[in-house]
Amino acid sequence: MSRAVSRGADVVVPRRLGTGFRWLLASSWTTNLGDGIAIAAGPLLVASQTDQPFLVALAALMVWAPPLLFGLYAGALTDRLDRRRIVITVDLVRAGVLALLTAFIVTGSVSIALVLVAMFLLGTAEMFADNASQTLLPMIVDREDLAVANSRLQTGFITVNQLAGPPVGAALFAAGAAWPFATQAVLVLLGTVLVSRLVLPRADTSEEPAPVTRVRQDIAEGFGWVRGNAAVRTLVLTIFTFNITFGAAWSVLVLYATERLGLGEIGFGLVTTVGAVGGLLGVASYGWITRHVSLGDLMRIGLVVETLTHLGLALTRSAYVALPIFLVFGAHAFIWGTTSITVRQRAVPSALQGRVGSVNLVGVFGGLVIGSGIGGLLAQHGGLTAPFWFAFVGSAVFVVLIWGQLSHIAHADEAEAPAAV
Template identity: 70%
Template sequence: MPSPAAIVETVLPRRLGTGFRWLIASSWASNLGDGLALAAGPLLVASLTDDAFPVALAALAAWLPPLLFGLTAGVLSDRVDRRAIVVTVDVVRAALLTALAVVVLSGHATVPLVLGALFLLATAEVFADNTASTLLPMLVAREDLAVANARVQTGFVTVNQLAGPPLGAALFTAGTFAPFAGQAALCALAAVFVSRLRLPPRPARPPSKPWHDVVEGIRWTAHHPAVRTLVVTIFAFNVTFGAAWSILVLYSTQRLGLGAVGYGLVTTAGAVGGIAGTLAYGWITRHVSLGDLMRIGLVVETLTHLALALATSPWVALPVFVVFGMHAFVWGTTSITVRQRAVPHELQGRVGAVNTVGTFGGLAIGSGLGGVLAQRFDVTAPFWFAFAGSAVFVVLIWRSLSHVAHADEHADEHADEHEDEHEDEHEEVAGPR
């Protein structure tokens, strides 16, 4: 049986550095807290109203801030001490969550108040998440980014999606304030872990206007075929995904007949698929090109919406969530790695912010559509919309996905040449300029 030290070395290889381990610890603590809220937030709103539209607005409150503040967060993370940003925001989140827990415990929670709190928490998270995504390329060599991202995503799957939601639902059942108090403690712990990071110095940037910085990030994204294709694809598919998932709590309870804890199991099913994705990821990427991997993933997501629109039993729906979870892990890890390899270090924050705006812009639009469709028709209507929209977009984007494969092949060739010239050095800047 492997020793604990051997297990740690396998999961968190020493070559990735001590800084990476502190970053992973912070990421996993924060993700566990977010996993608690993933179930507890919608359950809290649903406990205050039976109307589908306010429930969908809970998703909108979480997905709208990245659209509104994502570009600002990107500029800030490329200008200011990145570690200080993450620490400060995590402390602010802990304070907000503590206040929310007190209000819920006192019995004074209302739908507008809860939606407002969720909006403020999501706004703070925009700045933390965007900045945290820029830390990994500063700590890990380019050739290790795929492994490092897989470890980050593994933590996300296991604690955010597998452990967090059912635990959050169970805590909510025991005491509606409990999951928010728990998330507050985990955010504070994440801030402590990030404060231990020692980042390499960054070269001074010439003074420029913030708007010019934003334009530079948008322009770079628009002119890079692979990154542009990823952003457009993520935006379109998050419109359809957001429409369906914004009313997932109602779909689970009304369509599938699951209770509060059962709703947490829906996310857990996706996490089980994500774990399968972590185990198979190395084999998949060795045998399937990135372009084909993207195409397969989009087909899987499209068929997921169709299957859920037709399902009436949790025994049918839960395996579908498992398959979707595997797809989500593989797609997410691949797209993040491609972007980090391609984007110059000094643009990581702004290009990541453009991707974030695309991601959550799609989710915000989709969640509004989902709420309207569910209110006018029934809880399956958003899934039918998601299936039809995804199918159309797959046809439109099919050929453009080849940009992703070609870009990564060129990046790998560049890395091989660099390693031949500097065998013992680690390249700090990710990808071609």
């Protein structure tokens, strides 16, 4: 029995990835479960405190604002300080905020203002933790194994964050408003203990110490590196642009699903579930795909799939047509996300991982914020399908313009074929 379990563990987490990766993976999956619980519990707590649409929208902004406000600063600190300690410190802060929020709920003294402040603090801490955590992987895993390692991390995100976490969070909230946040605090603390077991390679003391610089100089250096590297520059530009079109369409997804497709509130949850199942299919096929398709071609295929997704959703009124589209899109989102992270981690020097990652993060959330604003205006004046038509046309035009540049993604590091998953 123990041998069978050991063999199963080796399939899920190959031994060649090392003990350090297993600690990092366990920590990631644990904290992702807590974050998945909050996906459902957070909005439910906000709705229990207010029915004003402005305050409900403000709660979402509290989660989205930190990467735009502090993302570049977080990247600079990640490259200056001990990355493992950053993750540990901010996760302890997160656990403390969750414990205080739980105490306020239990004592009946919670308010919408306190909830908004808590969401902003939690979003800020999570952003610092995520930025630093992404830079740990290239430090402990060989370059040729990054695709495999990232796929395992994404598997946990899909299964525990997207599939398991939200229904658990909703059930815990129904049992008592404080339960999901107390549970998340415990999970974050457990994730902190797990990542504390990670041992990073020692710095090369033979190199001369880096000159003392200001944070602004560090941030500028990160931007400069992105501008000068064709592969990563193309990635950031693509992610920013496609998040504008994606954000426009997905900003009205709940109305599109409930009104145009007639799925209702429960059916809307099915959209997320179907997308997550598509992600799991992407997990299962990722090893085969990366052995037979170059990273540059994967990017091209992914952009075409996303463009056609918007077109298909703009044309259909049938849930039976839309749900398979969401399934394919879920697989694409996983494959695209894993590939883009792998490309960046292979290309970026270790000393710049935090800053370049933060530039990418600003592109991600900047595109989403701009796209959401555009989508809301288009839907209000042109109907629910207007954002999807905008997303299709905008994506198609950008694909044509960027097509040749995507060859940069097949950079020299890709010469080493990814190992089998």
